[in-house]
Amino acid sequence: MSVIVRPIRAEELPRAQELIVESINDLTQRHGFGALASIRPASFQLFSLKDDARGLWVAESDGAIVGSAFSWVCGELWFLAELFIAPQMQGSGIGRELLRRTQLHADQAGARTRALITFTFNTVSQGLYLRHGMFPRLPIYMMSGERSTFATTGFETPLNHRMASPADLATLAALDRGALGVSREKHHSYLLADPAMKAFLFYEGQDCTGYAYVASTGHVGPVAVARPDRMGEVLDTALAIAAQGNSRQISAFLPGHCESALHIAARHHMRITLPMVLVSDREFGDWKRYLPRNPGYM
Numbered sequence: 001m002s003v004i005v006r007p008i009r010a011e012e013l014p015r016a017q018e019l020i021v022e023s024i025n026d027l028t029q030r031h032g033f034g035a036l037a038s039i040r041p042a043s044f045q046l047f048s049l050k051d052d053a054r055g056l057w058v059a060e061s062d063g064a065i066v067g068s069a070f071s072w073v074c075g076e077l078w079f080l081a082e083l084f085i086a087p088q089m090q091g092s093g094i095g096r097e098l099l100r101r102t103q104l105h106a107d108q109a110g111a112r113t114r115a116l117i118t119f120t121f122n123t124v125s126q127g128l129y130l131r132h133g134m135f136p137r138l139p140i141y142m143m144s145g146e147r148s149t150f151a152t153t154g155f156e157t158p159l160n161h162r163m164a165s166p167a168d169l170a171t172l173a174a175l176d177r178g179a180l181g182v183s184r185e186k187h188h189s190y191l192l193a194d195p196a197m198k199a200f201l202f203y204e205g206q207d208c209t210g211y212a213y214v215a216s217t218g219h220v221g222p223v224a225v226a227r228p229d230r231m232g233e234v235l236d237t238a239l240a241i242a243a244q245g246n247s248r249q250i251s252a253f254l255p256g257h258c259e260s261a262l263h264i265a266a267r268h269h270m271r272i273t274l275p276m277v278l279v280s281d282r283e284f285g286d287w288k289r290y291l292p293r294n295p296g297y298m
Contacts, residue, residue, distance in 0.1 A: 003066065003089075005097050008058040010049055013042035016058060016068040023084040031121045033274065044297060047190050048072050048081075055105040059085070059094045069098035070296070071105050075182035077284070078111035081296035083125070095128060103132065115280035117295040126279065134281045139256035140292060142274035143265050147218060147250050150243040153268045158237040164199035164211060166192055171201065172211055175224040179289035187297065200241065202234050212238035213293065218247030221293040228288035232260035235291070239268060253294065255287040 008016060017039055024037035049056050052073060059067030066089045070082040080102060085095050106114055114134055118125055126136060164172065166189065173183040191197050196216045202209050202225075210225035212234055220238045225231045235252070242250050250270070254261045255278070276295060278287075292298045 003059050003061045003092070003094055003097075005057060005059045005067075005094070005101060007053060008049070008056045008068070010046060012058060012065065013045050013049070014039075015065050017042045017045070019065055019068055019086055020082060020084045023087060026087040027119065027122060028274075031119075036274065043194070044190065045070055045082075051186060052105075052109075054108055055102055057098055057101045059089075059098060061089070067094040067098055069102045071102040073105065073109040073111055074184050074187065076110070076112035077180070077182045078106035078109060078114045079298050080114070080116035081298075083116075090124070095125070099128060099132065113280060113282055113284045115278065115284065115298075117276050117278055117292065117298065120275040120277045126277075129279050132281075134279045136277045137280050137283065138278040138287055140276045140278055141254050141256065141272045142251065142276065143254055143270040144249050144251035144273050145265075145268055145270035147243050147245075147248055149269050150239065150250060155240045156233065156236050158240055159202040159204065159209065159233050161200045161202045161237060161241075164192070164201045168199075168201060171208055172199070172224075175208075175211055175226060176290075178226060178286075179224045180285045198241075200238065202230075202237060204230070210234040212241075214238055214242045214245075216245060216247065218242050218245055218250045219293075220250070220252040221291050222297070223252075223291040225289050228260070228286065231258060231288060231291075232264050235261050236264045239264070253292045255291065258288045258291070260288070261291060 021037040021039050025035040028036045055071035057069045058065055066086040068084055071080045169185050169188055172188045173185040176184045197213050199213050201211050209230045212223040214220055220242050225234050
C-alpha cells in the first residue's frame, strides 16, 4: 500500500477533521476517557491555509486520507497544531514523515522555538517528539464545571472590563508579546471575526491588565495578563462573564504551575477532565501570564 504525503487542499479540510476526531476518540477511549472529540468546522485550519499554506499536509493512500498535519508560525514560534494518523495506519512511519514536512515549515520560517500541546498519555507521539528534540515541559489541564455551581461559589470583585474590537489589536498583541515573547495579531484578527467568541479587555484604573476570550460554549481562553499577580482576578472575572451565558458547562485550559488560575478553578469546583502537556525544544513564555485556548490554537 503506497502512501503519498502532499500539501492539503481547502476542500479536503473537513475530511481531515473527521480523521482527527476518529484518531482522538480512539486514543481517549483506549485510555478510559471516553469519546471526547466531535467534528467542528475547520475554520482555523482554513484561515491558516490562506495565511501560510506551508504548514498543512495530508497523507493519502488509495485516494483516502490516512494522516494529517497542521502547523502555524507567529514570529519566531512554530507550533504544531495537529498531527494525527488513522488508527489502522499508526506505526507505519506516516507520522514521522508528516512531522518532517511540518518541521520544514519551521526551517523555512526561521522559527527559533518549536512547540506543541498533546495528551499526557500519548506516549507514542511523545516518543516521536523526543527524538526530534522536543521535550515535555509543562502540564496543562482541561478543567470544567457546571455553570450552576458558579452561582453558589460567588466571585471576587470583578475587574472593570469592556469588549475588545479590531481597533484593539495593538493592545492584544502587546499583551501576547509580554507573556509569550511573540505577537499573535493575526490570530486575534481571526478570533475577533468569530461570531461565537467575545473578547474582553480588563482594567485596573486606566491601565489595561489583560484580555480574555469567552466562547458561547462557555469556554474561557486564551487569556493573557500584564503581570502574573493579575491572572486570578482576570480569570475570575472572565468566568463570571461565561457563567452569565447559556452553556451548561464552563471550561478553561490551565497550566500546571499557574497557581493563581488553579486556585480560582478549585474555588469554583472545576475539575480536571483531560491532562495535557506542553512539549517544546526550549523554554519559552511565562505560563503564569497566559492560558491557552485549546491544543491547536495554543
